Amino acid sequence: MTAEPGTELAVAPTAVTAAVRLRGATLSYGTRTLWSGLDLDVAPGEFVAVLGPNGSGKTSLLRVLLGLQPLTAGTVEIAGAPARRGSSRIGYIPQQRALEATVMVRGSDLVGLGLDGHHWGMGLRHRRERRRRVAEALRAVEATEYATMPLGLLSGGEQQRLRVAQALVGEPAVLLCDEPLLSLDIAHQRKISRLIAEQARRTGAGVLFVTHEINPVLPLVDRVLYLVDGRFRIGTPDEVMTSATLSELYRTDVEVARVGGRLVVAGTDEHDHHVQEAEEA
Numbered sequence: 001m002t003a004e005p006g007t008e009l010a011v012a013p014t015a016v017t018a019a020v021r022l023r024g025a026t027l028s029y030g031t032r033t034l035w036s037g038l039d040l041d042v043a044p045g046e047f048v049a050v051l052g053p054n055g056s057g058k059t060s061l062l063r064v065l066l067g068l069q070p071l072t073a074g075t076v077e078i079a080g081a082p083a084r085r086g087s088s089r090i091g092y093i094p095q096q097r098a099l100e101a102t103v104m105v106r107g108s109d110l111v112g113l114g115l116d117g118h119h120w121g122m123g124l125r126h127r128r129e130r131r132r133r134v135a136e137a138l139r140a141v142e143a144t145e146y147a148t149m150p151l152g153l154l155s156g157g158e159q160q161r162l163r164v165a166q167a168l169v170g171e172p173a174v175l176l177c178d179e180p181l182l183s184l185d186i187a188h189q190r191k192i193s194r195l196i197a198e199q200a201r202r203t204g205a206g207v208l209f210v211t212h213e214i215n216p217v218l219p220l221v222d223r224v225l226y227l228v229d230g231r232f233r234i235g236t237p238d239e240v241m242t243s244a245t246l247s248e249l250y251r252t253d254v255e256v257a258r259v260g261g262r263l264v265v266a267g268t269d270e271h272d273h274h275v276q277e278a279e280e281a
């Protein structure tokens, strides 16, 4: 059938579905409100860094998106559907915990778990495709060499690279990363953060990346969500990482300076040791 000239104009443009959508999101534990009235759309392929001091509710936000923690008020959607526990549309890199030396599961099996809940049919073709994807994910994080060793015998950084591979292997719509660079050396911090950003651009995954240190990911970050004591700001790094905005958020004088392409933040307890490190370097 041939379309009438001009009929394509009659088709309503499809609005792009946000990878993550929060509307009026509020989270309280008892009388303590971590954040309230949070509106956030993370676009497909967008990389959002989530910053803030200890206890400001960064991990709790990820738990809400994972469907593990109900909101006190507001709504949360993942790729157009309400957040729910066990969704295969989310890849999650949890905050690092070193595994016991007795854990005998192999790295490749851990990465394979990231494909559970994905269906491409049964039989040999399915098994081959599964093996191919796991091998590719292991290669991407440079873990092929130790993929058959028991997890408990690997170093913290080696275990962490396998967790990254597990989160990426299923090409989810949303990547939730909770301080994924901890325990990685500088070279792997760079490689892993680039890998996450590249996959986001290629597959259209939205990324929420919780971190205490923005510098390793600064060139990759589209927007920052900065949480402090129930208050928050959302914007580009240039909008949020300024002396004026952070002083307002922390309600004290905070200085932000750019030194050789790095952001140096002074005046908050959590950042002062970075200033010292920068001065010593």
Ligand SMILES: Nc1ncnc2c1ncn2[C@@H]1O[C@H](COP(=O)(O)OP(=O)(O)OP(=O)(O)O)[C@@H](O)[C@H]1O
Residues within 6 Å of the ligand: 029, 034, 052, 053, 054, 055, 056, 057, 058, 059, 060, 061
């Ligand atoms: N289930 C819960 N019940 C009551 N309080 C909780 C619960 N979960 C977390 N909290 C509290 O909420 C606050 C925020 O915790 P959360 O782990 O989200 O902070 P965070 O910003 O990720 O901190 P950090 O940088 O230390 O990892 C903490 O004070 C924590 O004790």
